[in-house]
Amino acid sequence: xxxxxxxxxxxxxxxxxxxxxxxxxxxxxxxxxxxxxxxxxxxxxxxxxxxxxxxxxxxxxxxxxxxxxxxxxxxxxxxxxxxxxxxxxxxxxxxxxxxxxxxxxxxxxxxxxxxxxxxxxxxxxxxxxxxxxxxxxxxxxxxxxxxxxxxxxxxxxxxxxxxxxxxxxxxxxxxxxxxxxxxxxxxxxxxxxxxxxxxxxxxxxxxxxxxxxxxxxxxxxxxxxxxxxxxxxxxxxxxxxxxxxxxxxxxxxxxxxxxxxxxxxxxxxxxxxxxxxxxxxxxxxxxxxxxxxxxxxxxxxxxxxxxxxxxxxxxxxxxxxxxxxxxxxxxxxxxxxxxxxxxxxxxxxxxxxxxxxxxxxxxxxxxxxxxxxxxxxxxxxxxxxxxxxxxxxxxxxxxxxxxxxxxx
Amino acid sequence: xxxxxxxxxxxxxxxxxxxxxxxxxxxxxxxxxxxxxxxxxxxx
Numbered sequence: 001x002x003x004x005x006x007x008x009x010x011x012x013x014x015x016x017x018x019x020x021x022x023x024x025x026x027x028x029x030x031x032x033x034x035x036x037x038x039x040x041x042x043x044x045x046x047x048x049x050x051x052x053x054x055x056x057x058x059x060x061x062x063x064x065x066x067x068x069x070x071x072x073x074x075x076x077x078x079x080x081x082x083x084x085x086x087x088x089x090x091x092x093x094x095x096x097x098x099x100x101x102x103x104x105x106x107x108x109x110x111x112x113x114x115x116x117x118x119x120x121x122x123x124x125x126x127x128x129x130x131x132x133x134x135x136x137x138x139x140x141x142x143x144x145x146x147x148x149x150x151x152x153x154x155x156x157x158x159x160x161x162x163x164x165x166x167x168x169x170x171x172x173x174x175x176x177x178x179x180x181x182x183x184x185x186x187x188x189x190x191x192x193x194x195x196x197x198x199x200x201x202x203x204x205x206x207x208x209x210x211x212x213x214x215x216x217x218x219x220x221x222x223x224x225x226x227x228x229x230x231x232x233x234x235x236x237x238x239x240x241x242x243x244x245x246x247x248x249x250x251x252x253x254x255x256x257x258x259x260x261x262x263x264x265x266x267x268x269x270x271x272x273x274x275x276x277x278x279x280x281x282x283x284x285x286x287x288x289x290x291x292x293x294x295x296x297x298x299x300x301x302x303x304x305x306x307x308x309x310x311x312x313x314x315x316x317x318x319x320x321x322x323x324x325x326x327x328x329x330x331x332x333x334x335x336x337x338x339x340x341x342x343x344x345x346x347x348x349x350x351x352x353x354x355x356x357x358x359x360x361x362x363x364x365x366x367x368x369x370x371x372x373x374x375x376x377x378x379x380x381x382x383x384x385x386x387x388x389x390x391x392x393x394x395x396x397x398x399x400x401x402x403x404x405x406x407x408x
Numbered sequence: 409x410x411x412x413x414x415x416x417x418x419x420x421x422x423x424x425x426x427x428x429x430x431x432x433x434x435x436x437x438x439x440x441x442x443x444x445x446x447x448x449x450x451x452x
Contacts, residue, residue, distance in 0.1 A: 127434060128434055128438055131432075131434035131435055131438075132428070132431045134431070135427045135430060135431040136428075138427065139423060139424050139427045142420075142423060147416070149419070150413060150415075153412055231438070232441075232445070234445065235437070235438050235441045235442070238437050238440070238441045239434055239437045239438070242433065242437050243430070243434070243437075246430075246433060384427075387427070387430060388423065388427050391427060392423050395419055395426075396419075399419075
């Protein structure tokens, strides 16, 4: 009995030893990365709700590779690359996460559930109080979402893939997933994984960007509120209904996302407490758990290993960096236009990672001036960021397929 | 390359215009609801 026969008793080890050196290194790398994500999630450096299931899924899927009936290697988690209907039906009965992936993840339902939950948590009163200011800051903070599109095309991506990669700049996970599902199914898995990994990093990286671009004196600038606008529930509900209808009318391709977001807002403002408790609790947290788990399980080395992944990693970082810079530049523009009475740090909250970037902005200000409160204005920009991200999703998904011939 | 940059600027421009339109719509909705609320309160 050779050592190889002994190893065949433990197929995870056998497939690891039999794999090519690159695949073996990648599998080991992902196992370690998964453990690191769980650790960083627990420590609070990255978002724990997403990173703990994602990290554990990443480690488990790369450890649990076995030899399947067909002689090929695979896992009993899920197969994202299956296209044959008969094969898919068979996998739905074998791979335990395949039903979640096929029926909830790959059609964007899970992203819509997360969006409903975000809608329930959002207080659109902050946007209604200062709509032009909030939307201006938010569109400035979409710089990376737009600027990375030509950069990716210059690096050899086609228009669909370039738009999907550029969407990482909006820092809005469901939007990135949705755009790549619509435009770039081949790169859907790596783009989704890169996007969510980086979303965790905004919490750690943006404070340094703020410190680098905004001097302490300006960070400590107090906000002078002329008049606090009182916004009633009826006004918020009317905004949700009209906003949803108009945006769906303009961009039918992104209608499921608009609908989901505004449904959450409408349910909250209509005072439907049972729905609010369900959407903001079990639905949101259940969707987040399965989103993290599915994303982690999708990180199987054999699936994700592609020469384009390194480029995706670089472009994703550039997109988020440019969006952060764009937001702060927007903050500076308002600072100058307001007669130097506006704290430019608020601009970074236009990056629509709700509510992380608004909290990051407030934290950066509180470090130098504990009594200065910018959170209400920052939340307005933050929520507007979700709307501008949805607008850009709509634009990309609608016009990019028509541009392919023009850009060749 | 030029057409690519033009398209990028058009995308950003379109996003900017739409965002401002949404902001305008928000204001319009706000004042419309305010208007009808004021009428209702005046009737009482």
